Amino acid sequence: MSYIFCLLSFIFYLLSHNFVLYMDLKYLCTVKIQNVMNTYFQKLVSDNFDYVVSCYRHLHAHPELSFHEFETAGFVQEELTKMGISFRSGIGGTGILGKIEGQNPGKMVIALRADMDALPVNEEVDIPWKSTVENTMHACGHDAHTACLLGAAKVLQQIRNDFEGTVLLIFQPGEEKAPGGASLMLEDGLFRDIEPEIILAQHVSVDFPTGTLGFLPGMIMASADEIHVTIHGKSGHGALPHLINDTVLCAAQTVVSLQQVRSRLCHPLTPMVLTFGKLIANGATNIIPGTVKLSGTFRTVDEEWRALAKIHIRRIIHETCAAYGCTAEIDIPGGYPCVVNNDAITARARDYATQWLGIENIRNLEMRMTSEDFGFFTQQYPCTFYRFGVKGEINNHTGGLHSSTFQIDEKALETGMGGLIWITWKFLTDKK
Numbered sequence: 001m002s003y004i005f006c007l008l009s010f011i012f013y014l015l016s017h018n019f020v021l022y023m024d025l026k027y028l029c030t031v032k033i034q035n036v037m038n039t040y041f042q043k044l045v046s047d048n049f050d051y052v053v054s055c056y057r058h059l060h061a062h063p064e065l066s067f068h069e070f071e072t073a074g075f076v077q078e079e080l081t082k083m084g085i086s087f088r089s090g091i092g093g094t095g096i097l098g099k100i101e102g103q104n105p106g107k108m109v110i111a112l113r114a115d116m117d118a119l120p121v122n123e124e125v126d127i128p129w130k131s132t133v134e135n136t137m138h139a140c141g142h143d144a145h146t147a148c149l150l151g152a153a154k155v156l157q158q159i160r161n162d163f164e165g166t167v168l169l170i171f172q173p174g175e176e177k178a179p180g181g182a183s184l185m186l187e188d189g190l191f192r193d194i195e196p197e198i199i200l201a202q203h204v205s206v207d208f209p210t211g212t213l214g215f216l217p218g219m220i221m222a223s224a225d226e227i228h229v230t231i232h233g234k235s236g237h238g239a240l241p242h243l244i245n246d247t248v249l250c251a252a253q254t255v256v257s258l259q260q261v262r263s264r265l266c267h268p269l270t271p272m273v274l275t276f277g278k279l280i281a282n283g284a285t286n287i288i289p290g291t292v293k294l295s296g297t298f299r300t301v302d303e304e305w306r307a308l309a310k311i312h313i314r315r316i317i318h319e320t321c322a323a324y325g326c327t328a329e330i331d332i333p334g335g336y337p338c339v340v341n342n343d344a345i346t347a348r349a350r351d352y353a354t355q356w357l358g359i360e361n362i363r364n365l366e367m368r369m370t371s372e373d374f375g376f377f378t379q380q381y382p383c384t385f386y387r388f389g390v391k392g393e394i395n396n397h398t399g400g401l402h403s404s405t406f407q408i409d410e411k412a413l414e415t416g417m418g419g420l421i422w423i424t425w426k427f428l429t430d431k432k
Contacts, residue, residue, distance in 0.1 A: 044155050045418040052151035052413045057129035059143035063118030063136045066177035069094045072116045076171050083157050092184030098169030108165035111196035114149035115142045115175035124404040139406040141204030148416035163428040180373030199383040208389030210412040215350040215386045216365035217343040222299040224371030225335035233326040235290035248281045250324035251292040257320045272300040299369050337375035342382040349384045352426040388416045
């Protein structure tokens, strides 16, 4: 009996140690393969870096405003044609959907999105590829987004026989202007022929250094609704206020009264912003105009509260104006929904990015009250929206997003392109 026990113990000892040896070998092989793949993809990215820079500079020098991206769309189509990538154009206006089919195209479908529009800003940075269009500038990095997606498309097309699945390339118009190019493309049958299982999007970040990527699961950006109010009253002499309806005072009180939506009607723990940045009272020092216009923005991270708050906003505007003997026309067009990252997809993307760049180059994003029409995609599909750092020595003291001195460190285009390629490749080849 003792002999059998000793024999069994010895066998168990051998098996356990062989298992550990097996796991060690498996780990070493995995690390070795990972390093080889990293080196391979780094070379692909490096070989195409100059191409992405040239695309970026061309796009930056030739910006176009929202829903007028005709030359930009033409440029993208020319590049896709050169790459041998099929596409549909004219989706939701100037939108484009490219398609790269690997082996077994139906195994998995992943979509990558980049926005193409610029802003009504006059560029003040003196660079060789400065905007050639007056009062139009890529001040939000959409030129970098489009260039990175073109670079990623070029590489993925090159290695399409090395993965299974399909990659969709979304070049989207009008992100900066309601109703948003994302909603228009979806309404226009963007995915009528093929639907993605995952959608990825990236955005530049002037807060993070070049070479970094940032992620956040769940709620990442707020909804956004524009509020436009026209107040009507009886105009007249400023010295005879008893004979008029003071539209200017009414407008001022309306702005103040609306703050109770945040302070008294919104749940204290629900993030919300209600800001009016435009008030036009075209009178004079002694003339009260008959019409005053207000424009503002309403943002929150709760879709139910968003709907209810707009009812309160309309009520308070009408009641305040009535108290001053005035009337109001209110326009709150459909805005952008919240951007909500899928937890599982974001966790995987972050893990893949860590393998690509190392944990020291991965950042945690914070939820922002800024908005993005990518929220229309996150409402319907599992998505992740992440950021890549563009801050380097060259733009350490230039302006932020939407400013006339906004600039990126072009070295960041390597991370933007490479991250898209690597994360896409991993999603298509990982057996999770």
